[in-house]
Amino acid sequence: MTQGTALDLVAAQNDPAGLVAAAQAAGGTVELTDTEGGLDPWTTAVWLAARTERVRIGLPGPVAAASTEMREKAYESLDLLAGPRLASRREGIEGIDYDGVPASLADVAIAPGDPGYRARKSTYMRGGSPGLVLRPRTPAEVADALAFASRHRHLPLGLRSGGHGVSGRSTNRGGLVIDLGAMNDVEVIDEDRRLVRVGPGATWKQVNVVLDKYDWAIGSGDYGGVGVGGLATAGGIGFLSREHGLTIDALRAVELVLPDGSMIRASAEENQELFWGVRGAGANLGVATAFEFEAAETGEVGWAQLALVSPDLEQTLKQYGEVARTAPRDTTVFFLTGPPQQGQSVVQMYGLVDSADPDTIIERLSPFAATGLLARQQVVVTRYADVMAQAADVGPGGHHGRGEPVARSGFLPVLTDEFARDVVELLDSGQVYFFQLRHMGGAIADTAPDATAFAHRTPEFQVTALGGDQDALNRVWGRLAHHFDGLYLSFETDLRPERLHDAFPPATLSRLRALKRRYDPSNLLRDNFNIDPEVEK
Numbered sequence: 001m002t003q004g005t006a007l008d009l010v011a012a013q014n015d016p017a018g019l020v021a022a023a024q025a026a027g028g029t030v031e032l033t034d035t036e037g038g039l040d041p042w043t044t045a046v047w048l049a050a051r052t053e054r055v056r057i058g059l060p061g062p063v064a065a066a067s068t069e070m071r072e073k074a075y076e077s078l079d080l081l082a083g084p085r086l087a088s089r090r091e092g093i094e095g096i097d098y099d100g101v102p103a104s105l106a107d108v109a110i111a112p113g114d115p116g117y118r119a120r121k122s123t124y125m126r127g128g129s130p131g132l133v134l135r136p137r138t139p140a141e142v143a144d145a146l147a148f149a150s151r152h153r154h155l156p157l158g159l160r161s162g163g164h165g166v167s168g169r170s171t172n173r174g175g176l177v178i179d180l181g182a183m184n185d186v187e188v189i190d191e192d193r194r195l196v197r198v199g200p201g202a203t204w205k206q207v208n209v210v211l212d213k214y215d216w217a218i219g220s221g222d223y224g225g226v227g228v229g230g231l232a233t234a235g236g237i238g239f240l241s242r243e244h245g246l247t248i249d250a251l252r253a254v255e256l257v258l259p260d261g262s263m264i265r266a267s268a269e270e271n272q273e274l275f276w277g278v279r280g281a282g283a284n285l286g287v288a289t290a291f292e293f294e295a296a297e298t299g300e301v302g303w304a305q306l307a308l309v310s311p312d313l314e315q316t317l318k319q320y321g322e323v324a325r326t327a328p329r330d331t332t333v334f335f336l337t338g339p340p341q342q343g344q345s346v347v348q349m350y351g352l353v354d355s356a357d358p359d360t361i362i363e364r365l366s367p368f369a370a371t372g373l374l375a376r377q378q379v380v381v382t383r384y385a386d387v388m389a390q391a392a393d394v395g396p397g398g399h400h401g402r403g404e405p406v407a408r409s410g411f412l413p414v415l416t417d418e419f420a421r422d423v424v425e426l427l428d429s430g431q432v433y434f435f436q437l438r439h440m441g442g443a444i445a446d447t448a449p450d451a452t453a454f455a456h457r458t459p460e461f462q463v464t465a466l467g468g469d470q471d472a473l474n475r476v477w478g479r480l481a482h483h484f485d486g487l488y489l490s491f492e493t494d495l496r497p498e499r500l501h502d503a504f505p506p507a508t509l510s511r512l513r514a515l516k517r518r519y520d521p522s523n524l525l526r527d528n529f530n531i532d533p534e535v536e537k
């Protein structure tokens with residue numbers, strides 16, 4: 001067998017023209033191999049045959065039976081290579097009443113084989129292949145989508161706003177997705193009260209671009225690409241939380257479409273109990289279609305990215321814990337590391353000092369920088385909006401996450417010496433490739449634990465570990481369990497029912513169950529840490 005030049009079918013996804021040029025430049029035979037995440041070799045062969053004259057094409061051996069997944073890959077590949085020239089070739093999935101899609105949504109609904117399916121099927125972290133993506137533009141269309149979903153209870157139902165969900169339930173395989181991406185308006189509605197109305201499909205980057213013109217900001221998380229819908233119904237622990245509270249603490253009202261299709265507004269004045277529940281457990285209660293936030297006044301801030309080398313991670317963690325615990329509210333520094341390499345750990349510390357004064361910024365950051373050997377630092381005076389703007393724009397091509405994210409989460413009341421020691425063991429296990437501490441404290445605790453469904457107000461840190469295998473991660477994470485008091489659902493992928501009890505203390509969970517019985521008695525919204533209305537406790 002002659003060995004030709006192998007073409008890179010992963011890189012070719014972004015550069016179809018480059019693929020043709022590479023094939024021509026190679027001369028002789030080019031080899032196309034089926035590579036995880038790459039273009040389908042058979043489709044690519046057709047393409048190359050059409051675009052070149054003399055190139056010889058080497059293909060993998062014949063495949064006995066073409067699976068749905070293979071066909072899907074072939075369509076996608078041709079869609080990418082040929083550009084928007086493919087006629088719709090919808091591939092129905094059994095059990096979905098495609099002909100019954102509500103008229104209001106029919107022109108924007110997307111199914112496998114439709115142009116644009118590839119851009120909507122996966123999320124930031126997870127690959128998916130839903131059977132139908134419904135894309136409402138108004139609350140009335142959300143109601144239509146929910147009515148359609150209630151006739152398809154045998155299928156998974158994902159709610160999607162910005163598509164950054166870590167638990168991965170905003171897409172699925174073969175089910176329905178209600179995608180709120182088109183509802184992404186950001187509008188200042190009351191300048192005196194700094195009130196801003198935001199659609200669930202907006203990203204925090206988009207929100208803060210608008211607010212920046214007023215010298216305002218709404219604190220979110222550490223990444224501007226995250227969507228409003230998922231974060232503002234769960235919590236929102238970010239760079240401004242120690243100063244202004246969680247994102248949900250800035251929420252003044254929310255509008256939802258309930259599973260029965262009715263529209264409801266909740267605030268401190270109306271439907272107060274629902275307003276309580278949406279701030280921490282919103283995804284179980286309704287589809288949020290608009291949020292009204294009170295923005296905070298924010299000028300220039302100090303933004304820091306420090307890279308440290310630590311020969312003694314246990315010591316670095318202890319010192320970081322102490323510095324973070326005693327930092328003023330204007331200072332928030334997150335901690336990120338992975339497995340040690342040759343006995344040393346590389347630690348990234350990144351965060352914000354809400355001050356434009358260089359001396360103050362240096363004074364606040366120096367103790368963090370001294371917790372290891374400072375290898376690299378970047379500290380700039382900038383705008384909060386610019387910190388959020390570091391997230392890449394997604395564009396019409398959509399997200400292309402692959403596989404299943406695997407993550408565990410915990411709230412750490414205090415970073416003890418024993419915890420630092422156990423983290424070193426966790427990272428030595430080889431089961432965790434990403435370990436992060438989100439700096440909490442400060443204004444988060446100004447709100448009482450029972451004032452919202454987010455009850456964990458007093459921990460000093462939120463801890464996240466990402467791994468490659470859920471069971472293996474659960475095993476090593478379990479050894480740390482005694483350090484934690486509860487967990488943050490936004491960074492959890494263990495879907496066992498016990499996790500619900502970790503996320504919500506008994507009194508919170510029983511209030512949420514009462515709300516679930518009232519607003520979603522048939523349990524339509526069940527696919528993301530379900531609060532089952534039938535369960536007693």
Ligand SMILES: Cc1cc2nc3c(=O)[nH]c(=O)nc-3n(C[C@H](O)[C@H](O)[C@H](O)COP(=O)(O)OP(=O)(O)OC[C@H]3O[C@@H](n4cnc5c(N)ncnc54)[C@H](O)[C@@H]3O)c2cc1C
Pocket residue numbers: 123124125158159160161162163164165166167168169170180200220221222223225226227228229230231233234235236237238282283284286287288289490491528
């Ligand atoms: C890179 C990255 C960084 C992150 N950083 C932070 C951080 O610093 N702080 C923090 O607190 N979190 C952070 N997160 C977690 C993030 O807040 C959650 O994943 C959040 O759910 C993402 O919102 P989304 O709209 O983009 O997600 P989606 O994937 O669209 O939705 C996630 C889930 O939210 C629910 N949901 C979505 N839209 C609605 C709606 N309109 N109404 C009701 N429920 C809805 C659904 O259950 C859905 O499964 C981060 C996530 C990523 C991927």
